[in-house]
Amino acid sequence: MKIIVIGAGLLGLCSAHYLAGRGAQVTVVDRRAGPGLETSFANAGMVTPSQAEPWNEPGIMGKLTHWLGREDAPVLVRPAALGSLMWWGMRFLRNSTAARFHANAVANVRLAAYSLACLRELRRSEALDYGQICSGTVKIYRDPAAMEEGMALARMLAAEGVEPGILDPSGVVALEPALADVADGLAGAIHFPGDESGDAFRFCRALAESLQRRGVEFRMGAEVLGFTLHGDRAIALRTRTGPAQADAFVVCAGCLSPRLGAGLGAKLPIQPVKGYSITVPMAGGIRPGLPVVDDAMHIALTPMDGRLRVAGTAEFAGFDTRLRPERIQNLIAATARIYPRHAPHPGADVCAWAGLRPYTCDGVPIIGRTRVDNVFLNTGHGHLGWTLAAGSGKLLSQLMTGATPELSALPYRPSRF
Numbered sequence: 001m002k003i004i005v006i007g008a009g010l011l012g013l014c015s016a017h018y019l020a021g022r023g024a025q026v027t028v029v030d031r032r033a034g035p036g037l038e039t040s041f042a043n044a045g046m047v048t049p050s051q052a053e054p055w056n057e058p059g060i061m062g063k064l065t066h067w068l069g070r071e072d073a074p075v076l077v078r079p080a081a082l083g084s085l086m087w088w089g090m091r092f093l094r095n096s097t098a099a100r101f102h103a104n105a106v107a108n109v110r111l112a113a114y115s116l117a118c119l120r121e122l123r124r125s126e127a128l129d130y131g132q133i134c135s136g137t138v139k140i141y142r143d144p145a146a147m148e149e150g151m152a153l154a155r156m157l158a159a160e161g162v163e164p165g166i167l168d169p170s171g172v173v174a175l176e177p178a179l180a181d182v183a184d185g186l187a188g189a190i191h192f193p194g195d196e197s198g199d200a201f202r203f204c205r206a207l208a209e210s211l212q213r214r215g216v217e218f219r220m221g222a223e224v225l226g227f228t229l230h231g232d233r234a235i236a237l238r239t240r241t242g243p244a245q246a247d248a249f250v251v252c253a254g255c256l257s258p259r260l261g262a263g264l265g266a267k268l269p270i271q272p273v274k275g276y277s278i279t280v281p282m283a284g285g286i287r288p289g290l291p292v293v294d295d296a297m298h299i300a301l302t303p304m305d306g307r308l309r310v311a312g313t314a315e316f317a318g319f320d321t322r323l324r325p326e327r328i329q330n331l332i333a334a335t336a337r338i339y340p341r342h343a344p345h346p347g348a349d350v351c352a353w354a355g356l357r358p359y360t361c362d363g364v365p366i367i368g369r370t371r372v373d374n375v376f377l378n379t380g381h382g383h384l385g386w387t388l389a390a391g392s393g394k395l396l397s398q399l400m401t402g403a404t405p406e407l408s409a410l411p412y413r414p415s416r417f
Contacts, residue, residue: 001025003400004237004244006224006260007252008035010200010385011378013207014393015250016216017122022401026216028208029237029244031223036204039254039385042277042353043200044300044311046291047119047387048137049112049162050192053105053153054363055314055383056096071326074298078317085316088271091361102156104364107411108384109160111365114407115391116196122390126210130202131305136193138167138176139293140338144187146295154190165191178288181340197291197302200386219244224253226263232373234264248374248400254358255319257366257379264372269417270380272319272356277311278331279304279351280344288339299334308342310335314357314383321354328352357382367396367412376400377414 001024005016008030016026032038055075067073077085095104123132141147154164167189173180175191212218221241228236228243236243251257255272282288282303291302299312310331332350336343344350359382360366366380378396381388391407398405 001248002246003027003248003250004029004246005250005252006237007254008032008204008208008218008220009038009040009252009254010036010204010389011381011392012250012252013204013211014389015252015378015396016211017207018394018397019400020211020214020216022397022403024401027219027244027246028211028216029219029222029224029239031221033220034205035208035218036201039355039357040200040204041355042279042309043275043355043386044277044291045197045199045302045304045309045386046137046300047116047196047198048192049109049116049387050137050139050157050164050195051293052108052112052157052384052387054095054101054108055359056092056363057101058096058098060096061093072330074312075314076316078315078320081316081318084318085271088269088361091269095362100362104362105156106160107364108388109157109162110407111391111395111412112384112387113161115388116194118390118394119196126207128203128206128210130198130200130206132196132198133290133303134196135290136191137195137197137291137293138172138189138191139295140172140179140189141187141295142185143296147187150190150295162192162194165193167191176288176290176292178286178339179292180286182338195291199304224260226260227372227375229372234372234375248376250376250378250396250400252378254379255356257358257377261370261377264370264375266370266414267417268366268380269361270358271316273359273382274315274317274321274354275311275357275383276313276323276327276331276352276354277309278328278353279307279309280335280342281349282306282308283342285341288342292338294334294338297334297337299331299338301335301338308335308339319356321356323352323354357385359383365392365412366414367392368399368409368414370414
C-alpha cells in the first residue's frame with residue numbers, strides 16, 4: 001500500500017515510521033526545506049505524561065478574564081483573534097466542566113503513557129540520540145494552596161500509572177541542586193520520575209535520516225493545496241510542485257490541518273496557539289540536570305546540550321508568529337527568578353523562537369479516518385505533540401492497516417465532533 005504523509009514534524013515522522021514498519025510504501029510531503037522546522041523546532045523538549053491534562057481546566061474562564069490585556073499572562077488572547085475563536089471558544093469552555101476535564105485528561109494520559117513506551121522502543125530500535133534525559137521532571141510550587149491542587153491532580157494521574165514523588169524544599173534541592181538559590185521561596189515540588197526530555201528537532205532529523213535509509217521518500221518544499229477526490233475517495237494530493245498519487249493519505253499538518261479538512265467536508269476544531277521559547281547558554285557552577293516546570297508562571301526550563309531551553313506562554317493570535325519583545329522578556333525574567341545564576345545578561349546570546357501549537361477545543365488529539373474513506377488524521381496534539389507523537393503514530397498505523405489497536409482509539413476519533 002502506498003501512503004502519503006503530509007507533514008515532516010514529530011507526528012508526521014512517527015506516523016511514517018510505524019506505517020513503514022507495517023510494510024507500507026511511504027512518502028512524506030512537507031512545505032519546508034527539511035524535517036522538524038515548524039512547531040517541532042524549538043519546543044520545551046519535554047516528554048511528560050505528568051503534564052497531560054488539557055488547558056481548559058474547571059475555572060479557566062475566570063483565569064482568562066483575569067489575564068486579559070496582561071503581557072505577562074500565561075494565556076493571552078489577542079483582539080485580532082477573537083473573531084476566529086467564537087465557535088471554537090464556546091466548545092473549549094463547554095469542555096471545562098469537571099467531568100469533561102477529567103475524561104479528557106484520562107484520555108491524554110493513557111495515550112501519553114503508551115507513547116512514552118513506544119518512544120523508548122523506537123529510540124532503542126533505531127539507535128537514536130537526541131540528547132535525551134531520562135531522570136524525570138520536577139514541578140515546583142511557591143504557594144501551598146497551589147501545591148495542594150497539584151497533588152490532587154497528581155493523585156488522579158497516579159491512578160493511570162504516572163507515579164509522583166512529593167518533595168519539601170530540602171528534597172527539591174537534593175533532587176536538583178541548581179534550585180538551591182530559590183528554595184526558601186518554595187512550598188515544595190512534585191517529581192515525576194517517569195518523564196523524559198530531549199531536543200525534538202534533533203529527534204526529527206535523526207528519525208528522518210533513519211526513514212530515508214529504510215526507503216521512505218521525502219518531498220520537501222512541496223506546499224500542499226488539497227486533494228483530488230473521486231467519489232468517497234481521494235485519488236491524489238495537489239501540491240505546488242505537482243500532484244502525488246497514493247492509496248491512502250495521512251494529514252499531520254498541525255495548525256494547517258483544518259484547511260485540508262475543509263476540502264474533505266470536515267470542520268476541524270483546531271486553533272493555532274503561539275508558544276515562545278528562548279535558548280541560552282548556561283553559566284558555570286551548578287548546572288540544572290533535569291527539566292523544571294514552574295507552576296505559577298507556567299514556564300518550563302529544560303537542560304539541552306549545555307544550553308537551557310526556557311519555554312512557555314500560550315497566545316491566541318491567529319497565524320501570527322512574530323516575536324514580541326515583551327513576551328521574550330517574560331521568559332528572560334522567569335529564568336532569573338528560577339535560575340538566577342543562569343539568567344542571560346544584557347547582550348547575551350539569546351536564541352528566541354515562536355511556534356504554533358494545534359489545539360483542539362477539548363484538548364485531546366484527533367486520530368483516525370475522515371469521511372473520505374482513505375484519508376486519515378493525526379493532528380491537534382496541542383502542547384503535547386512531543387509527548388504523544390510516538391504513540392499516536394503507532395496507533396494510527398494500526399488503524400490504517402487493520403491491526404487490532406493496542407490502545408482504544410475511541411477518545412481520539414474524528415467523529416466525536
